[in-house]
Amino acid sequence: MLEKMNEFFDKRSDGYDEHMMTNIESAEEFYPYTAELLPKTDGVKILDLGCGTGLELEYYFKCNPTAKITGIDLTASMLNALKNKFPEKDLTLICGSYFDVPFEENTFDAAVSVESLHHFTKEEKIPLYTKLCKALKDNGYFILTDYFALSDEDEHTFKNELLRLKKEQGIDDNEFYHYDTPLTVEHETEALLAAGFSDVAVLNKWGATFTLKATKQVII
Ligand SMILES: C[S@@+](CC[C@H](N)C(=O)[O-])C[C@H]1O[C@@H](n2cnc3c(N)ncnc32)[C@H](O)[C@@H]1O
Numbered sequence: 201m202l203e204k205m206n207e208f209f210d211k212r213s214d215g216y217d218e219h220m221m222t223n224i225e226s227a228e229e230f231y232p233y234t235a236e237l238l239p240k241t242d243g244v245k246i247l248d249l250g251c252g253t254g255l256e257l258e259y260y261f262k263c264n265p266t267a268k269i270t271g272i273d274l275t276a277s278m279l280n281a282l283k284n285k286f287p288e289k290d291l292t293l294i295c296g297s298y299f300d301v302p303f304e305e306n307t308f309d310a311a312v313s314v315e316s317l318h319h320f321t322k323e324e325k326i327p328l329y330t331k332l333c334k335a336l337k338d339n340g341y342f343i344l345t346d347y348f349a350l351s352d353e354d355e356h357t358f359k360n361e362l363l364r365l366k367k368e369q370g371i372d373d374n375e376f377y378h379y380d381t382p383l384t385v386e387h388e389t390e391a392l393l394a395a396g397f398s399d400v401a402v403l404n405k406w407g408a409t410f411t412l413k414a415t416k417q418v419i420i
Pocket residue numbers: 205206209220249250251252253254255256272273274275278296297298299313314315316319376
């Protein structure tokens with residue numbers, strides 16, 4: 201049975217960190233790797249899309265203890281776990297969908313998202329990434345570490361399977377359901393470029409997990 205996205209993560213917030221670090225291949229490598237790519241300057245402002253319990257932030261605070269984080273997540277219990285882990289950190293936590301929450305423009309030095317955006321289509325991502333690009337300061341960047349489809353065929357299969365399951369279960373609302381529908385790196389890159397990022401680079405890869413860096417370069 202498909203579960204609504206926030207209900208799926210709400211049920212799994214207890215023990216989530218342990219589950220990710222023991223069951224997700226290469227998690228012990230890609231979380232610290234992602235964190236290392238974020239700015240190390242004191243007091244930088246970072247936006248985290250789908251921050252959950254803050255696994256990537258745990259590593260980031262080791263590189264930059266004074267970073268100011270705005271974290272957006274649909275699931276209140278994941279955000280509560282994050283707040284309880286880092287009571288002394290500068291955290292602004294917003295419970296809502298990153299598709300709906302407005303982002304202040306020219307505000308963030310960098311943004312990050314880990315293992316959250318593989319549930320959405322290219323059409324859904326372009327307006328989100330447009331909003332994200334505007335929210336970054338000049339020369340700011342977005343680090344995306346996520347699970348990707350390894351071929352166009354896989355991407356179509358995941359997408360069609362979600363449509364089939366929704367039809368079978370009589371779901372016709374526009375809510376988010378937890379089912380992985382990753383894009384290929386090529387289609388993700390197209391979405392980021394269409395949103396106004398000037399450069400998108402693949403920095404690393406572990407199986408089907410990739411790290412991409414999208415930069416908002418201001419050409420004078
Ligand atoms: C697999 S967890 C990843 C959490 C964290 N980034 C990590 O890597 O441990 C996915 C998170 O994305 C959140 N999420 C999914 N769709 C979302 C949306 N539209 N807006 C905000 N958060 C979302 C879920 O609530 C969940 O906490």
